[in-house]
Amino acid sequence: MVILNPEMDERQVAPNLDKFLKVITNDGGTIDNVDIWGRRRLAYEIQKKTEGIYAVVNFTATSDATQELDRQLKLNESIMRTKVLRAEEAIAMVAAEKVRADEKAARKAARPAKAKQDA
Template structure:
């Protein structure tokens, strides 16, 4: 039986004062969580530092990254768990791409 995979997109905002090595560690952890659930990252778009619409945890800017991938539905729960426990993540959002 074939396992159903869907297309997803996640956007996450990191603290702007993180070192490049710390940002890469977070990105690697997210990618490995996707691949552990038999998913595939299709595109990574690092926007860099952008001004936030409102202050989050005393930060006025954040480092944005958009990641597109396809995976099983179980990967969403795992990604949200990872984002919640990482200190460098200010905000995150995982959505399913229907188009």
């Protein structure tokens, strides 16, 4: 995942990412999917900015190519944050987040039922 500076034009995001992703393809890796989420509100300020442009890239590459990609992303001033995860870790994180969301929805649904019982 990459969070880019919100001052960047959203049409420039894909070409900008392609420059970095050449590290992966030049090393024999593959880019499986590039999903640009667009401008989103940040959970907390980063570099005095409250928004960022999110992009999620799924790729297959060697460890060395992944480290080089991460290094180059961190050196670029238009990149505010990066997070590289193995696919297994990302799937586990998504599953855990879904469980939390389901539990929260169940608690929320149970509140009105409890209020009716108390009345």
